[in-house]
Amino acid sequence: MPVPSRRDDAPATAVTGHADPGEAAFSAGAPRAVDSVGLGRARALLFVAPALLLIGVFLLFPALWTLYIGATNFERTGPNHVNPQVTWFDNYVDVLTDPSFYNSLWLTLLFVLFSAVIGQNGLGFWLAWSTRRLHRRVRRVVESLVLLAWILPSSVVAFLWIAMLDQRGGTLDALLGNPGTAWLVEYPMVAIIVFNTWRGTAFSMMLYSAALSSVPPSQLETARLAGATGGQTLRDVVFPHIRGHVLTNTLLITLWTFNDFGPFLITGGGPGDDTEIAAVYLYNTAIRDGDLGYSGAISLLILVANVVLALAYLRMLRRRDSS
Amino acid sequence: MRGSIRPGASSRRARTFTLVTGLSMVSVLAAGCLGGGGEESAGDPDRNADATEFTLTITSNAIKGGKNSEGATWIEDYVIPEFERIQAEKGVTANVEFAPVGVDDADYKSSLGLDLETGKGADIIDIDGIWVGEFAESGFIAPLDDVVGVEAVSAWDGWGQIQESVQQNASYNGERYGVPTGTDGRVIFYNKDVFEAAGLPTDWQPTSWQEILEAAETIKAESPDVIPLQLNAGTAMGEATTMQGFLPLLAGAGAEIHADDKWQGDTEAVRQVLEVYETVYGTGLGDPTLQQEAKGRDRSFQLFAEGEVGMLLESDYFWRSVVNPDQGVAPMENRDEVVGYAKIPAVTPGAGVGGQDFVSMSGGSARVINPNTEYPQQAWELLQFMNSAEATKEQVAGSPRITHRDDVNAEVLSGDPMLTFIAEEVVPLTLFRPGRLEYVDVSIAVQEATYAVVEGATAAEAAQQYQAALEDVVDAGAIATG
Numbered sequence: 001m002p003v004p005s006r007r008d009d010a011p012a013t014a015v016t017g018h019a020d021p022g023e024a025a026f027s028a029g030a031p032r033a034v035d036s037v038g039l040g041r042a043r044a045l046l047f048v049a050p051a052l053l054l055i056g057v058f059l060l061f062p063a064l065w066t067l068y069i070g071a072t073n074f075e076r077t078g079p080n081h082v083n084p085q086v087t088w089f090d091n092y093v094d095v096l097t098d099p100s101f102y103n104s105l106w107l108t109l110l111f112v113l114f115s116a117v118i119g120q121n122g123l124g125f126w127l128a129w130s131t132r133r134l135h136r137r138v139r140r141v142v143e144s145l146v147l148l149a150w151i152l153p154s155s156v157v158a159f160l161w162i163a164m165l166d167q168r169g170g171t172l173d174a175l176l177g178n179p180g181t182a183w184l185v186e187y188p189m190v191a192i193i194v195f196n197t198w199r200g201t202a203f204s205m206m207l208y209s210a211a212l213s214s215v216p217p218s219q220l221e222t223a224r225l226a227g228a229t230g231g232q233t234l235r236d237v238v239f240p241h242i243r244g245h246v247l248t249n250t251l252l253i254t255l256w257t258f259n260d261f262g263p264f265l266i267t268g269g270g271p272g273d274d275t276e277i278a279a280v281y282l283y284n285t286a287i288r289d290g291d292l293g294y295s296g297a298i299s300l301l302i303l304v305a306n307v308v309l310a311l312a313y314l315r316m317l318r319r320r321d322s323s
Numbered sequence: 324m325r326g327s328i329r330p331g332a333s334s335r336r337a338r339t340f341t342l343v344t345g346l347s348m349v350s351v352l353a354a355g356c357l358g359g360g361g362e363e364s365a366g367d368p369d370r371n372a373d374a375t376e377f378t379l380t381i382t383s384n385a386i387k388g389g390k391n392s393e394g395a396t397w398i399e400d401y402v403i404p405e406f407e408r409i410q411a412e413k414g415v416t417a418n419v420e421f422a423p424v425g426v427d428d429a430d431y432k433s434s435l436g437l438d439l440e441t442g443k444g445a446d447i448i449d450i451d452g453i454w455v456g457e458f459a460e461s462g463f464i465a466p467l468d469d470v471v472g473v474e475a476v477s478a479w480d481g482w483g484q485i486q487e488s489v490q491q492n493a494s495y496n497g498e499r500y501g502v503p504t505g506t507d508g509r510v511i512f513y514n515k516d517v518f519e520a521a522g523l524p525t526d527w528q529p530t531s532w533q534e535i536l537e538a539a540e541t542i543k544a545e546s547p548d549v550i551p552l553q554l555n556a557g558t559a560m561g562e563a564t565t566m567q568g569f570l571p572l573l574a575g576a577g578a579e580i581h582a583d584d585k586w587q588g589d590t591e592a593v594r595q596v597l598e599v600y601e602t603v604y605g606t607g608l609g610d611p612t613l614q615q616e617a618k619g620r621d622r623s624f625q626l627f628a629e630g631e632v633g634m635l636l637e638s639d640y641f642w643r644s645v646v647n648p649d650q651g652v653a654p655m656e657n658r659d660e661v662v663g664y665a666k667i668p669a670v671t672p673g674a675g676v677g678g679q680d681f682v683s684m685s686g687g688s689a690r691v692i693n694p695n696t697e698y699p700q701q702a703w704e705l706l707q708f709m710n711s712a713e714a715t716k717e718q719v720a721g722s723p724r725i726t727h728r729d730d731v732n733a734e735v736l737s738g739d740p741m742l743t744f745i746a747e748e749v750v751p752l753t754l755f756r757p758g759r760l761e762y763v764d765v766s767i768a769v770q771e772a773t774y775a776v777v778e779g780a781t782a783a784e785a786a787q788q789y790q791a792a793l794e795d796v797v798d799a800g801a802i803a804t805g
Contacts, residue, residue, distance in 0.1 A: 272778060
């Protein structure tokens, strides 16, 4: 089943779509192109063949397979499992008229916006910015703690968060002296947004730490001497230097978060469908309900959403390059 | 992307060509691959019958120290060493392994389906009786006659000890797919300490729904910290919602979920059941949060064991495996004194299915042989051993339960009052779930309807929602309304 790996495939597809090695091969062999390496068409093809094969087997084939399954009424069990029928676009029509699909898209949008674009980005940058002048050792400690959240196994982390947010004897309720709040039931979306922010901030922090070191200290010094406030310095001195990093970082974490399955371990998409974000919706449809054809259609639509997102970011990135 | 601004026309054609070829190749491949599942026949029943060394794996949703701990202990500490010893005496080296699992039934079922479909999985598999039809229709399992041969199957003397109704748990369309492993019954469990604190009688048998709700009201008034009545609802609990909550109540309202070729839709009986849910979760007699939590069912067990829940509808599984002082997941030292049980009443006396005063639902599981096993005869031998009178007695020695074997029941029944109660009072009036494919989808519709009530919908709204969901999964002509 390609379902669990879909979150990895999607961004990769989007990215490789633009670094298509096949393209290089074709242009290398085109009559008017300059064959600067002197390989010739055949040998050039030979060189890219392994890469093409891998892409074909692990990206192209699953994608086409999903496309095919999405056009059938294939199910995990029962008569439609034994004798699936090709139903063409029925699944797509059903998905596009299914309120659950829009619910999951909406939740995913909230999830991505608050936990990745705002949460991880903001917190990551803030951590990188505010610790940059601290003593080396202090910074290491902070970085290690943040990194720990990133590298712990998901199942361990999920267990800890469930224990922390539990209604009876949960750590958070104990700390607040406010027993009886079932955080995962009463505020499920907030819970997974905070969770994902905590979980993924390390990447943004590391990236911004590196990016900030590319800001010339002399300019910062100048800004300080000119009496610029912190906000002005960030806007006029720092940001122009790291804009590319911001966009790249946002692109990456958006795509990751869009396809993130982690919250499933904490809420299972529930209560009801309150946290059924795209990846969880897909899993529930395919694995829990066994509607493989239907979920094939959903995953293709999610793939399209991913590509659209990636293209939008890439366009922004290119506009920056040309400006 | 820059390099591809002006792609050569030839390369564009070449790419289109590649894409089209790729697509058509995939379609051809796919047409051959999708479906067919495990449709191929089970293979020669006598393959490897003479092997002097073999390996077999048993799997069950049981794990030592966790879910169904006693079952796992029995397999690991009795079945495997004994069977290997018997084989060794015959000069055969048997390696039997147990693959323990301890997860929600739905997850267990998913992984079994994937295993069986890909020709993998354990050789002997424990499945819920209600999955037999679905697995058979999908080609995941095959009739025993095909897997191990008609002669070998009919030669087993154990069949004579298993009642016809119990054999249905392991059969589909009149064919045996495995050996059933016993049956169960649903009752109301109540905590006598909670009842006593609320001034209610500790020897209690309600005769109408009203009496249950009144008892719950009393508990709520007398012991505000205790959850009076936890009635399984919602989607997180999966089949437990249907089997331990909705269906027994529906039987009490005088209807079967599937009767006369029709499924219960938005009917009077269904609305009556949903109204009970509305009363319980709308007026604070039950805790709606528990029904929404991902692990709410386990939590409700824990709370019951801690004296925080007054009443629960459960099967005798609860008695054997949950509050069992020795091996339960929520053990209660004083189970025998504190945990009371009562039959589930009809809405009013005589209003239950078939004019009954009391109702229940029963299920049971089955052990099947994986059609892909390398050693069908040895697996069948192991299965017979597991279901021998001796092994069955050993299985229930620690915690009695109703087994599939009459001879064993006759012996162990007398030892446990709870078991006797189920066998004598509950099983005679019980109902089984319909062994139909659509049941799985109908059950999900039921769970969603109860979830809607827990979340605050009225019974009437939930019933309409249920009707709509039902129309998606079964023909409109096969739904009873009104």
